[in-house]
């Protein structure tokens with residue numbers, strides 16, 4: 054049944070494709086716009102793999118949102134018939150006494166999440182590809198998984214179109230603003246559209262389209278680096294994704310083809326991106342020094358010379374929490390931005406939440422701590 058509400062989704066990337074799917078599934082008239090086309094590699098969604106984890110090390114408020122995301126990932130796979138997520142598990146390794154490891158262990162127990170604590174010997178037996186220094190612990194998050202980002206964006210956008218959504222590809226929105234007389238005005242190079250509600254999901258381009266956000270979104274340039282193993286059993290134990298905090302915060306994902314391992318570093322190493330349209334996608338040799346150091350110290354069975362390098366962007370907020378909800382003072386404009394390096398796993402939950410906000414004006418899902426108005430406001 055079609056709901057008589059016309060909703061624009063601006064940006065059909067990680068979040069926007071899922072928002073389009075959920076809105077179309079609920080019968081809204083959905084009009085999507087993307088600067089490029091679903092699945093492109095110029096924003097936050099490229100590079101073959103993303104980590105899904107049941108525990109987010111930030112606010113405990115993420116636990117129910119990750120539960121919702123988990124169910125919605127299964128639903129998207131069922132509806133589209135595509136394999137978008139492999140339940141590989143995720144190994145989290147760090148200093149046993151560090152605040153982040155203690156938080157991880159207590160949250161895993163309190164919320165009865167399916168996890169296993171591994172000491173150095175057990176890790177070496179089951180996952181010989183990883184070295185654990187003295188005084189460190191490994192936690193296997195059994196709900197952890199590897200998601201395929203480009204395939205997920207395309208699957209969600211295609212499903213939305215099958216359900217009746219329209220998507221304007223290669224159509225950047227130049228302006229989104231309240232319309233005189235109600236609703237929202239969407240300006241593109243082709244003309245002006247009027248809708249009841251707009252959901253803005255333009256990722257790293259957020260400051261270009263909405264320069265006056267109530268919270269700062271700092272856009273950064275991220276390097277992904279793919280390495281070949283030098284021993285045949287690198288993918289032992291089901292090839293879990295991994296997150297490590299020493300000597301530098303980093304993460305890694307075995308590639309879906311079982312050939313290489315993708316590594317990424319923490320925010321501290323990322324350069325600002327003043328203009329997302331002018332992103333520098335060239336990686337200089339000196340930018341690889343930290344990857345070499347990590348490999349030498351923690352994963353000596355990976356070849357430090359990468360076989361592939363790619364550059365992406367992401368928007369970070371000071372608190373690490375994204376902005377999710379109505380723009381202050383605007384009943385018809387919803388924003389989802391600043392996912393701070395951990396948004397992909399949440400994207401189908403964000404689709405469901407945006408559909409609630411756009412069609413019902415509110416949601417029962419607990420997103421108060423993500424309010425656009427203030428960091429951490431409930």
Ligand SMILES: Cc1cc2nc3c(=O)[nH]c(=O)nc-3n(C[C@H](O)[C@H](O)[C@H](O)COP(=O)(O)OP(=O)(O)OC[C@H]3O[C@@H](n4cnc5c(N)ncnc54)[C@H](O)[C@@H]3O)c2cc1C
Pocket residue numbers: 063064065066067068069086087088089090095096097098100102103104105224225226227254255256257258262275276277317365366367389390391392393394395396397398399
């Ligand atoms: C290298 C890297 C690794 C990451 N690893 C993980 C991970 O392991 N796990 C995890 O959960 N998260 C991870 N993240 C974070 C996650 O990928 C992001 O939080 C998420 O992709 C952000 O989605 P988005 O929709 O905000 O942005 P995008 O996916 O970039 O989507 C924005 C879309 O808006 C479009 N657009 C821009 N401007 C306009 C306009 N004016 N008009 C129309 N369309 C427009 C763009 O073309 C784009 O398609 C990682 C991010 C990066 C970069």
